[in-house]
Amino acid sequence: MIVIMGATGATGGATLRSLAALGTPSRALSRDPARLAAALDDGTLARTETVPADAADPASLRAAFRGAHQLLLTMANGPQQVRYELNAIDAAVACGVEHVVKISAPAAEPDSPVAVSRGHHLVEERLRASGIRTTVLRPYAFMQKLLLQAPGIAASGLIPSATGGARCNYVDVRDVGDAATEVLTRPELAGGAYPLTGGQAYSHPELAALLGELLGRPVHHLALSPSALHAHLVARAGMPDWLASHVVEIQQLAVARPEAPDGTFTRLTGRSPRTLEAFLGEHVHHFR
Structure with a gap:
């Protein structure tokens, strides 16, 4: 089972739709599953299990991750992003998740001039220390x-x-969802780091x-x-x-x-x- 965090966001929603188009089931997490379900088209909803969870509540994450083998980790940029993503990693470790696809950013470095990218670096470091196989997608600015x-x-x-x-560089978030779907459904791509541009x-x-x-x-x-x-x-x-x-x-x-x-998107898709x-x-x- 593939779990999608940030399912109400642009990247999570794009990945849900892309997975559903392939006929691949997934589990979408939301603080308000009914609202999420109402926002999905019928085809996507038919392939999606909507489950309540709150990134600020580790117990709810552990309950939502049970039985999952893969996790798409994509939380909205913001002051709480690092805390929420670290909560998700801890829950993934506790539940035996085998593969995490992390939506990161260019220049995710400890001394990056972009504060959000410094946060992504911290999350990537925690993933490396966790022992979970990790794939990193580094999209540039979203057209949206x-x-x-x-x-x-x-x-x-x-x-x-x-x-x-x-x-x-600009990239359409729908392409980010398509790239995430590729690395979630093709095991030979897991473990890499992929920049994404238009x-x-x-x-x-x-x-x-x-x-x-x-x-x-x-x-x-x-x-x-x-x-x-x-x-x-x-x-x-x-x-x-x-x-x-x-x-x-x-x-x-x-x-x-x-x-x-960069031609990575074309090589992936x-x-x-x-x-x-x-x-x-x-x-x-x-x-x-």
């Missing part, structure tokens, strides 16, 4: 996160960033031009300092302080460590990743 800025872009016609002309990296000026072409009106890049971008994201996009800091940090990482697409053009075209109404 661009939607957080859509209202502000729609109102102002501006895309703010502190990246200058540096290019950033097929092309974009600078923010290039992103503005692409969005303007789709909208049929000009969209411009607004170049800001890191501190000004943080203030803009809090005041204009309504982001909490920690999330605005995270956005600034990953943009500064792209400046310090130039990003380029046998197909090309979804494109940013297709994603924005699918969601262009959010930017109008």
Whole structure:
């Protein structure tokens, strides 16, 4: 049995749908299983067992993990992420889980300039010490996160960033779910570490031009300092302080460590990743 933590989140939900499309059953954990079940399409729900569990409650995790052989560990970024994921690892060890697929991040290092990535490093270290076979997926920025800025872009016609002309990798979270499904269902892939990107990296000026072409009106890049971008994201996009800091940090990482697409996703799945053009075209109404 495959257990999905973070099943109500974007990556967990994408993995549930991908597993169901293959006919592979899974067990999805949620503090509110009825709400989770109501959000799933009929095909996914037919292959999914929804179980109550709370990442803050180790006893509930141990109950939910019983009989499981594999775990997808994907909790939302946030101040409690490390604590919740460490709880899950302890429960996995106690229940004899044999394989954990950890959704991590690029630059998951002890001295990473990205605070969230330092947390991922701590979780990976605990997994290594646990003795459980571990596969690590390292997706770059989710295309879906661009939607957080859509209202502000729609109102102002501006895309703010502190990246200058540096290019950033973007990956569709549905591709992350597909990659997770591959490593959960193909034992020969277990134990590796896999970066995940789209097929092309974009600078923010290039992103503005692409969005303007789709909208049929000009969209411009607004170049800001890191501190000004943080203030803009809090005041204009309504982001909490920690999330605005995270956005600034990953943009500064792209400046310090130039990003380029990687072919790992295609090697895992046998197909090309979804494109940013297709994603924005699918969601262009959010930017109008």
